[in-house]
Amino acid sequence: MSASRIERGIGLLLSLIQYVTASGSVTVQEAAAHFGVPEQRIREAVERVFMAGVPDGAGDFIRFDIDFDAFEQHDVISVTMRPAFEDETVRLSPREASALIAGLTLVSGYTGAAPERVAALRDKLRRAASQGADTVAVDALAVPHAAQIIRDAIRDRRVLAIDYRKLGEASARRRVAPLKLDLNEGQVFVEGADLDKHGMRTFRLDRIERIEATGDAWPDALPERERTVAGTAQVVATRAAAALLADYAASEPVSVDGERVRLDIEVWSEASVLRAVAACGGDAEIVAPASLRRAMHRFAVEALGEAHHEVGASSGE
Amino acid sequence: MSRIEAEERQFSLLLALVDTSVGFTKQELFTRVAGYQGQAVGDALERMFERDKDALRDHGIVIDVVQPPGDDSNQEARYRVLDGVLGSPAELQFDAEERDLLDLALRVWHEGGLTEESQRAALKLRADPEFRGGLPLERTPGRTSEPSGDGAGPATATILQPRQRARESAFQALKRAADRRREVVFDYLKPGERMARSRTVQPWATVLFRGRWMLVGHDVGAEDSRTFLMQRIVSPVRDRAARQPFEVPADAASAALAKLEQIWASASVGVHALPGSDADIRLRHRRGTTEEDGLLVVHHADRHLIADEFTGFGSDVAIAWPAEQRELVRQRLQRIRDAHAEHREEPAS
Numbered sequence: 001m002s003a004s005r006i007e008r009g010i011g012l013l014l015s016l017i018q019y020v021t022a023s024g025s026v027t028v029q030e031a032a033a034h035f036g037v038p039e040q041r042i043r044e045a046v047e048r049v050f051m052a053g054v055p056d057g058a059g060d061f062i063r064f065d066i067d068f069d070a071f072e073q074h075d076v077i078s079v080t081m082r083p084a085f086e087d088e089t090v091r092l093s094p095r096e097a098s099a100l101i102a103g104l105t106l107v108s109g110y111t112g113a114a115p116e117r118v119a120a121l122r123d124k125l126r127r128a129a130s131q132g133a134d135t136v137a138v139d140a141l142a143v144p145h146a147a148q149i150i151r152d153a154i155r156d157r158r159v160l161a162i163d164y165r166k167l168g169e170a171s172a173r174r175r176v177a178p179l180k181l182d183l184n185e186g187q188v189f190v191e192g193a194d195l196d197k198h199g200m201r202t203f204r205l206d207r208i209e210r211i212e213a214t215g216d217a218w219p220d221a222l223p224e225r226e227r228t229v230a231g232t233a234q235v236v237a238t239r240a241a242a243a244l245l246a247d248y249a250a251s252e253p254v255s256v257d258g259e260r261v262r263l264d265i266e267v268w269s270e271a272s273v274l275r276a277v278a279a280c281g282g283d284a285e286i287v288a289p290a291s292l293r294r295a296m297h298r299f300a301v302e303a304l305g306e307a308h309h310e311v312g313a314s315s316g317e
Numbered sequence: 318m319s320r321i322e323a324e325e326r327q328f329s330l331l332l333a334l335v336d337t338s339v340g341f342t343k344q345e346l347f348t349r350v351a352g353y354q355g356q357a358v359g360d361a362l363e364r365m366f367e368r369d370k371d372a373l374r375d376h377g378i379v380i381d382v383v384q385p386p387g388d389d390s391n392q393e394a395r396y397r398v399l400d401g402v403l404g405s406p407a408e409l410q411f412d413a414e415e416r417d418l419l420d421l422a423l424r425v426w427h428e429g430g431l432t433e434e435s436q437r438a439a440l441k442l443r444a445d446p447e448f449r450g451g452l453p454l455e456r457t458p459g460r461t462s463e464p465s466g467d468g469a470g471p472a473t474a475t476i477l478q479p480r481q482r483a484r485e486s487a488f489q490a491l492k493r494a495a496d497r498r499r500e501v502v503f504d505y506l507k508p509g510e511r512m513a514r515s516r517t518v519q520p521w522a523t524v525l526f527r528g529r530w531m532l533v534g535h536d537v538g539a540e541d542s543r544t545f546l547m548q549r550i551v552s553p554v555r556d557r558a559a560r561q562p563f564e565v566p567a568d569a570a571s572a573a574l575a576k577l578e579q580i581w582a583s584a585s586v587g588v589h590a591l592p593g594s595d596a597d598i599r600l601r602h603r604r605g606t607t608e609e610d611g612l613l614v615v616h617h618a619d620r621h622l623i624a625d626e627f628t629g630f631g632s633d634v635a636i637a638w639p640a641e642q643r644e645l646v647r648q649r650l651q652r653i654r655d656a657h658a659e660h661r662e663e664p665a666s
Contacts, residue, residue, distance in 0.1 A: 010328045011376055011440045018406050018444035026446075035443055052328050052351070084332050089444060091404040093377025095492070096438035098570075099431040102525065103422030107479045113418055121415050128408040130377060130401045135495060136431070137570035138525035139578070141604065154476045167595050183425075183479040187528070206602035207595065239551040240506045259513075279629025281621070282652030293657050300654035303631040304647065 012037070013049050017064070017085050025070070025078035039075075046077055053083060097129030098136035109143035110151055110181060146211045147181060150190050154178050159195065159216040163209040168271040171209055176201070177219050193222050200225040232264045233273060233292050237284035244280055248273065267292070274299050326352025327369050331378060335403065340383055340395030374496065376437065378402055410445050420450025425479040433489075487547050488523070490554035491532055495520040500537065500559040504552035505545055509621035509645070513551050518543070519563045522570035526577045526618065527604070533573040535563065544573060546622075580618050581605065587612040587637040588627070596633035612637050624649060 012035065019034065020026055028046075032039040046066065053063030065081035092100070101122050108118040153160050160178055165171040178192040188205035195216070200223055232250050235242075242253045242261050253261035267273050274296055277284045286293045329351040333341060347353045347362065356362050370380050381399040411419060419442065426435040439451030487503065494501045501520050504513040517537040524531045529546060536543040537560070566572065582605065590597035590613050597613075600606055605616040617623035624645035627634055636643035 009324055009372060009376065010331060011437055013324070013328055014376075015440050015444040019446055022406075022444070023446045034446065034449065035440070048325055048328065052325065052332060084335050087405060088335075088403045089406045089409065090376060090378055090441065091402060091408065092438055092441060093434070095431075095434045095496075096377060096441070099426055099434040100419060100422050100438055102431070103425035103435070103479070104418060106425050106525075107421045107477060108418060110477050110479075111418060111421065113414065117414065118418065121411075121418060124408075124411075124415075128404065130379070130399070130404075134568060134570045135492075135522040135565065136524070137522065137574045139527065139574060141527075144602070151476060165593070165595060165598055171593065181477050183477065206599045209598060238506065240549045243548045275629045275631065278631060278650075278653060279625050281625035281628050281649045282656065285656045294659075297654060297657035297659075299631050300650045300657065303628075304650045304654065305632070 012041070012045050014085070014090055016042070016045050017049060017079070017082070018089055020077050020079050021082065025067075025076055028075040028077065031077060042077075043075075046071065092125070092129040094129055094131070095135060097125050098134065100125050102136050102138040105138050105140045107183065109140070110147055110183065112148075112151065144188070144205060146205055146208055147188055149211055149213065150178050150181055150205075153213055154180065157218045158213045159218060160192075160211055161214050162203065162211045164203055165207050165209060167207075167269065167275070174201075174203075175214065175216060176203070177222070179222070193219060195219060199223050230267050230270070231289070233267050233289060234262065234287045235265055235277065235284050236260050236262050236287050237280060241280035241283035245276060245284065248276060262287070270295060278303075322352060323369070323372070326350065326365075327372050330369055331373060331398075334380065334396065334398045337397060340381075340397035342393060342395055344392070346396065371497075406444065409442060411442075411448065413447075416448055416450055419448075421477060421479065423451035427479075487532075487550040487554045488530065490556065491520050491523065491547075494554070494556040495522070495565065497556075498559060498563060498565075499556040500563075501534075501554050501556050503550045503554045506549045506551050508546065508549065508619055509624075515552075516543075516545070518545070519559060521565045522573060523547075524570055524573050524577070526574065527581075531573075531577075533569055542573075544577070577618055581616050584618065584620070585614050585616050586623060586627075586639070586642050588615055589613075589635045589637055590630075591633045594630075594633040596630035600630075600634075620645060628653070 015035070016031065019031065023030075026034075028039050028042050031042045035042070050064045050066050062083040063081070064079070064083060067076070067078040067080060070076040070078055104118060104122060104125075108115075150160065152158075157177075160176050162174050162176055163171050164174050174197075175195040176190070176192040177195060178190050180191040182189040182191055182202070190203045190205060190208075192201065192203070193199070194201040235245065236256060237245065237253075238260055239253070242249075242263055245263065245265055248265035249263050250266045251264040253263040256262045265273065265276075270292065273292070277286055277296060278299060286296050330346065330353075333346060333350050341349065343366065344358075346366070347356070347358060353362065353366070356365075373380060379399040379402055381397055383395045383397065385393050385395075423435045423439050426432050435451065442448045442451060491501060500517055502515060502517050505516045506513040518532070518534040519537065520532060520534045521542075522533045524533055524544070529548065532545040532547055532550075534543065534545075535541070587609070588600065589611075590600055600613050600615055601608075603615060607614045615623070617626075620642055624642065627636065627642075627646045628649040636646055
């Protein structure tokens with residue numbers, strides 16, 4: 001699971017052979033920057049590759065060869081002999097191709113790339129993969145029109161006017177200089193500078209009622225990002241419910257009995273936390289503070305009242 | 318260091334296997350591959366060979382064993398790289414627009430889930446000197462965004478930040494088991510149930526549907542294919558040799574996705590949403606929602622999961638139909654009410 005494990009092993013060696021060959025000659029520094037690894041790792045990989053060879057019939061080895069003087073004296077890598085991987089390489093594994101295709105499925109709609117180009121790229125990736133069962137799939141979500149407007153506004157640096165309904169408040173018009181679209185677990189968020197409140201804000205796309213570009217001037221300076229957390233709450237939940245609350249978690253879950261765990265969650269909006277806890281369907285309980293416990297109780301009582309009212313209304317038949 | 322030796326040995330093994338069209342017997346490999354040479358033939362060497370084959374498989378290099386007809390001693394079996402593992406470097410070269418898209422596609426798997434595959438894929442794509450995208454191979458603490466490589470205009474990755482986390486710790490274990498055709502055993506808390514139950518599953522595929530990761534496989538106990546929410550796997554995933562050897566259906570992932578879409582299309586709930594409320598706006602934005610006689614008709618893939626979501630909307634929503642769905646939400650609200658009743662409150666002040 002550790003990221004640094006990836007560049008170990010033979011993956012880097014194989015890629016480096018192709019990279020150096022295609023480049024003709026590169027410095028260790030360039031290669032390290034290209035692959036994003038320390039220079040020493042590149043030197044080790046070079047030494048390893050060029051000590052290896054293919055056994056010939058007589059039991060000797062035909063070895064990879066480089067310009068050793070250039071390497072030792074000037075840190076320059078230049079391949080002179082390749083006994084293997086002359087014109088072939090290791091293809092993408094089925095899962096690597098799946099990761100690329102699935103990622104493409106999730107984001108391509110937000111990029112403005114022509115659908116036929118994306119489809120062609122997907123086919124090309126399939127062809128570039130070795131055979132195997134299709135073991136990863138993702139559903140393609142339709143890209144909301146608002147996301148396209150925001151994407152273009154970010155690119156063109158245009159200020160947007162949005163009608164936004166913050167949880168528990170009436171809808172309000174906000175002028176926003178959008179900076180980034182954040183696709184997070186199936187939800188789309190817009191990060192931007194709220195020009196009226198003079199602060200950085202994050203907006204949920206599915207809470208935007210209306211959106212339009214304005215002719216307002218793009219701000220010269222962007223405000224600092226700030227994050228205000230009102231406090232923390234303690235929750236006891238089943239393991240599955242705790243996983244649902246992980247976005248709010250301020251602590252690792254600690255087991256309280258065989259089935260349940262205790263965790264602290266950040267309260268930056270009471271209404272949001274109540275909804276998140278309620279959406280665990282009764283598998284999470286607020287233990288403290290007492291005021292939030294009471295609010296959770298009230299939330300359920302009010303919702304039951306509403307539901308009861310509806311049942312009453314429709315049971316007259 | 319042992320990792321350096323292993324890396325050299327595996328590379329040497331790969332070179333030997335790439336160089337042969339008919340394959341090598343194990344004995345031939347043991348005498349030809351640097352790192353095996355000079356070692357006593359025995360269990361330790363055999364285990365080393367198995368580990369190296371596993372390591373190569375992680376890079377997508379599958380080693381095929383060809384057993385000569387009539388030989389079951391395993392001594393004459395020949396090892397070679399499976400056809401189709403090697404291809405032309407040109408297949409992995411992409412133009413500027415494609416590189417931009419691939420960069421973004423790889424960033425989706427910024428953490429968890431498919432991160433490892435994405436990093437390996439990025440490593441392969443970077444064999445092309447023009448490709449600079451994808452995930453950093455080594456994370457630099459404190460640095461969350463990578464400088465964009467190409468100078469022309471804002472790179473798409475600076476506009477769009479895609480992330481698809483899979484915190485589900487089960488993910489890696491399930492993928493490994495699926496690759497190796499091993500069965501998995503785990504405790505599963507089915508939506509709507511209070512007690513987790515142990516399941517034995519032949520893992521087939523992982524599917525992301527409406528933002529949730531799922532495992533698709535053959536449930537050995539139920540003797541049928543099943544879909545499991547990864548978030549509800551509540552124990553570590555153990556793997557073991559399958560009692561019955563199994564093959565993954567070629568279209569396992571896409572078939573499961575199609576089935577989920579079908580369920581989503583056919584399952585619906587009629588809801589009153591308080592006009593202009595958070596629930597109203599969000600449910601209207603939900604995939605497939607329509608409006609009929611003043612009711613929102615909302616689609617879902619599981620009545621318990623949608624019941625949880627409705628519970629989260631509190632008094633903003635009231636379920637009109639079906640009655641069973643209304644009851645599921647009511648039970649949840651009652652549990653929340655009872656769990657948060659006064660008498661459980663701390664005695665302080």
